[in-house]
Amino acid sequence: xxxxxxxxxxxxxxxxxxxxxxNFKPGKNNLIIGGxxxxxxxxxxxxxxxxxxxxxxxxxxxxxxxxxxxxxRVHIRxxxxxxxxxxxxxxxxxxxxxxxxxxxxxxxxxxEEKLDRANFCLxxxxxxxxxxxxxxxxxxxxxxxxxxxxxxxxxxxxLFVDEPNSGLDPLTSILIDELIAELTxxxxxxxxxxxxxxxxxxxxxxxIIFLYNGQKWWEGTNHEIAHTDNKELNDFVFASKFMKxxxxxx
Amino acid sequence: MFxxxxxxxxLLWLSFRKPEKFKVYWAEVMREMVSQGIGSLGIIVxxxxxxxxxATIQTAFQLVSDLVPRSVVGGIxxxxxxxxxxxxxxxxxxxxxxxSSIASQIGTMRVTxxxxxxEIMGVNTPGYIVSPKIISGVSMVPLLVIVSVLLGLGGGxxxxxxxxxxxxxxxxxxxxxxxxxxxxxxxxxKSLAFGFIITSICAYQGFYTSGGALEVGQAATRGVVYSCxxxxxxxxxxxxxxx
Numbered sequence: 001x002x003x004x005x006x007x008x009x010x011x012x013x014x015x016x017x018x019x020x021x022x023n024f025k026p027g028k029n030n031l032i033i034g035g036x037x038x039x040x041x042x043x044x045x046x047x048x049x050x051x052x053x054x055x056x057x058x059x060x061x062x063x064x065x066x067x068x069x070x071x072x073r074v075h076i077r078x079x080x081x082x083x084x085x086x087x088x089x090x091x092x093x094x095x096x097x098x099x100x101x102x103x104x105x106x107x108x109x110x111x112e113e114k115l116d117r118a119n120f121c122l123x124x125x126x127x128x129x130x131x132x133x134x135x136x137x138x139x140x141x142x143x144x145x146x147x148x149x150x151x152x153x154x155x156x157x158x159l160f161v162d163e164p165n166s167g168l169d170p171l172t173s174i175l176i177d178e179l180i181a182e183l184t185x186x187x188x189x190x191x192x193x194x195x196x197x198x199x200x201x202x203x204x205x206x207x208i209i210f211l212y213n214g215q216k217w218w219e220g221t222n223h224e225i226a227h228t229d230n231k232e233l234n235d236f237v238f239a240s241k242f243m244k245x246x247x248x249x250x
Numbered sequence: 251m252f253x254x255x256x257x258x259x260x261l262l263w264l265s266f267r268k269p270e271k272f273k274v275y276w277a278e279v280m281r282e283m284v285s286q287g288i289g290s291l292g293i294i295v296x297x298x299x300x301x302x303x304x305a306t307i308q309t310a311f312q313l314v315s316d317l318v319p320r321s322v323v324g325g326i327x328x329x330x331x332x333x334x335x336x337x338x339x340x341x342x343x344x345x346x347x348x349x350s351s352i353a354s355q356i357g358t359m360r361v362t363x364x365x366x367x368x369e370i371m372g373v374n375t376p377g378y379i380v381s382p383k384i385i386s387g388v389s390m391v392p393l394l395v396i397v398s399v400l401l402g403l404g405g406g407x408x409x410x411x412x413x414x415x416x417x418x419x420x421x422x423x424x425x426x427x428x429x430x431x432x433x434x435x436x437x438x439x440k441s442l443a444f445g446f447i448i449t450s451i452c453a454y455q456g457f458y459t460s461g462g463a464l465e466v467g468q469a470a471t472r473g474v475v476y477s478c479x480x481x482x483x484x485x486x487x488x489x490x491x492x493x
Contacts, residue, residue, distance in 0.1 A: 050366055070374075077372030088363040102371050105270050160370075 001025055002047065002158060002190055007056035009042050009214075016042045018214045019056070026157075027188040029181055029204040033196055034211035035236055040194045041085075041162060043211065047192065048080060048160055049073060060158065078106055081151030081189075085163040087143040089135040089150070095122070096131035099150045106154065121149035125179060141172035145179070152183060159184065161193040165200060173197060177204050196236075198243055201225065210236070258454050264376035265384065265453075275382060282386035286348050290394055293347055294340055298398040301335050302327065302405025310415040323416045324424020327406045332433045333493075336398040338485050341444035344391060345477040349452035352383050353473035356456025357466035365457075380453040384446060391445030392438060399437065436492045443484045451477045 002024040009017040016039045024030040032040045045051040047058050049065060058065045060076050068076070089098050099118040103109055109117070122128055125145040135143060144164060151159060161180060165173035181204040184191040193200065201208060205222035210233050212218075218225075218233045225237060238244050269275040309330075310323045356379055359365050368375045403425060410421040452473035459469040 048370055050369060074372040077370060080370055082367065082370045084363045084367060086362055088367040090364055090367075091358075091362075104274050105371070105373060154371075 001061060002192070003057075003059040003062075004043070004047060005057045005059065007043065007046055007058070008054045009039070009046055009051060010054045016214050017046065017053070020211070020214075020216050022209050022216060022219070024190050024192050025207065026190045027185060028191070028206040029184050030190070030192045031201060031205045031208045032192065032194045032211060033201055033208060033236070034217075035196065038211040039214040040196075040211055044160060044162055044192065044194045048082060049077070078102075078154060079157040080160065081154065081156035081158070082160040083144065083147040083151050083162065083164060085166055087135070087147040089143060089146055091135055093134075094131065095127070095133050095135070095138070095146050095149075098135070098146060099153050101150070102154050117153060118149075121153050122146075124152070124183075125149045140167050141169075141176065144168065144172075144176050148176075148179060148183070152187075155187065156189060159189045159191040161191065161195075163195060163197075164193060165195065165197040170199065173199060174203065180204065198237060198240070201237070212236075257458065258450075261376050261380065261454055261457060262384075262450060264374065265380040267374055267377050269377055269381075270373060275378065278378065278382035279385050282382045283390055285351075286383075286386050287390035287393060290344055290347050290390075291397070293343060294394050294398050295401055297339065297343055298336065298401035299405035299408070301339060302331055302402030303409035305330055305335060305402070306406035306409040306421070307413060307415060320416045320420040321424035321427060323410075324406070324421040325427055326424075327421075328403060328425050328429070329433055331402040331406070332399050332437045333489075334485075336402050337395050337437050337440040337444060338481065340395050340398045341391065341441070341448065341481045342478055344394065344444075345448045345452075345474050345481060348387065349448045349474050349477045350470040352449060353452040353456040353459075353470040354466055356380075356453055357459035357469045360457065360459045361462055361466060376457065380450075380457065383453050384449045387445040387449030388442055389445070391448065392441040395437065395441035432492070436488065439492060440485060440488050443488060444481050447480045447484060448477045451480060 004020055004022045004024075007017050007020040008015070020043055032043060034040045042051060046053045053066060057067070063076065065073065065076055090101065093101065096115070096118050099121050100114045103114045103117060107114070118131065119128070122130060125148050127142060127145050127149065130138070130142070135146070138146065159180070164176050164180060168176065177200050180191060180193065183189060195201065202222050205225070208220055208222060208225060209216055210218040212232045218228065218230045220228065225233070228234065306323060306327045309326045310320070313322060359379065365375050365379065368378060407418060407421055410416045410418045455469040455473035455476070459465050
C-alpha cells in the first residue's frame with residue numbers, strides 16, 4: 001500500500017499541492033483526476049520521488065520514501081514500474097532492449113532468461129514479434145504498450161501511469177485501460193493512474209481522487225462519481241455533452 | 251553563476267559514483283567512443299590537412315630571407331601544429347561536432363522524460379548518461395589530436411611538394427631539427443583538458459534542459475559557446491603554466 005500524508009509542493013510562490021492525504025491499495029486501480037493545472041502530475045512525481053515534497057511524507061508499505069537517501073530508494077524503485085505520458089522509451093534502443101534494460105542493470109539473469117522475460121512481457125501486451133523495432137517505428141498505442149511491457153518487466157509491486165490515453169483514439173484508449181486493469185488484478189499491483197479521460201474514470205476507477213486547486217476535493221469510486229453533488233467535480237466530470245446525456249439516462 | 255557552478259560540480263560528482271553494473275556502463279563507453287571518435291574522424295582529417303598546408307605556405311611566405319634557412323619553415327609548422335593548431339582548432343571543431351550532439355541528445359532525453367524513466371528505475375542517471383560521454387571524450391579527443399598532428403604535418407609536406415615554396419627535404423629536416431619534447435606534453439595536457447571541457451559542459455547544459463525542442467536547441471548552442479570559451483581560456487592557462 002502507498003500512503004500519501006499531507007503532501008505540500010510549492011514552486012516559488014506557486015502552491016501546487018496543499019496538504020494531500022490519500023491511501024492507494026494493492027490490486028486496485030487508483031485514479032487521480034482533475035483539470036489541467038490541478039496538480040495531478042506533480043502529486044504523481046512527488047509519490048515516485050521525481051519531485052521532493054515541500055512538506056509531508058510518502059510511505060511504501062510503511063517505509064518512509066521521502067526520508068530515504070538515494071541508495072535506500074533504489075530498493076523501492078526496483079519495485080516501481082512507470083508508464084509516462086509520452087512513453088519515454090529509449091530512442092537508441094530496440095523494443096526488446098528497452099524492456100531488457102532494467103533487467104540488464106538490476107538482475108543477474110542470463111541473456112536467455114532476459115529474452116524470455118522480454119518476450120513474455122511483449123506477449124502480455126499483444127506485441128509479439130515486435131522485438132527488433134525501434135520506438136520511431138511504432139504507433140502511439142504501440143509505444144504505450146511497450147512502455148507498459150517495460151514497466152512490468154521487473155514484476156513491480158507499484159505501477160504508476162501518467163495520462164495513458166493522451167493522443168490515442170478511443171478504441172486504443174480502452175485497450176490500454178483494460179490492459180492496465182488486467183495487470184493490476186492479475187499481479188495484485190498497487191496502480192496509480194493520472195488521467196482526465198472520463199472513459200478511464202468510468203471504466204477502471206476502483207478508487208478515485210479528484211484534485212481541485214491543489215487540494216483533494218473528493219474521493220470515491222466510479223459508481224459514486226455519477227451521483228455526487230460536489231459542484232466542482234460535476235463541472236469536471238460532466239463538462240461534455242456526451243457525459244451530460246449519459247448522466248440523464250442514469 | 252555560483253549556482254550553476256555548484257550544479258556543474260554536483261553533476262560531475264554524481265557522474266562518477268560507483269556504477270550499478272560495470273558491464274552496462276562499459277558498453278555505453280564503447281558506444282560513445284565509436285560515436286565521438288570514428289564519427290569525428292572525417293572532419294578532423296579535412297581540417298588538419300588544410301591547416302597544416304596553409305600554415306606551411308604562410309610561414310614560408312613570411313620568412314623570405316637569405317639569412318633564414320628554409321628548413322625553419324618545417325620547425326615552425328611542427329611547433330605551431332603540435333602546440334596550437336591541432337589541439338585547439340580540433341577542440342573548437344569538436345565542440346561543435348561532439349558537444350552539440352551531447353547537449354541535444356541529453357536535452358532531448360530530458361524533455362521526453364527518458365531521464366525521468368531512468369530515475370524511476372533507480373538508475374544513477376548522471377552516472378549512466380554523463381560519465382560514459384566524459385570518459386569517451388577524455389580518451390578520444392587526445393587520439394583525434396594525435397591524428398590531427400600527423401595529418402597537419404603531412405598537409406605541410408603536401409604543400410611543400412605541390413607549391414615548391416620550400417623543398418620537401420628542407421621541410422622534413424626542419425621537422426626533426428631542435429625538437430623539444432615538452433611541446434608533446436603540452437599538446438597531451440591540452441587535448442585531455444579540452445576533451446573534458448567539451449563533454450562535461452555540454453552534458454551539463456543538456457542535463458538541466460527544461461521545456462521543449464526550442465530549449466534543447468538553446469542548450470546545445472550554450473554548450474558549444476561555453477565550451478569554446480573555456481577551451482580558449484584553458485589553452486591560455488596551460489600554455490602559460492607549461493611553457
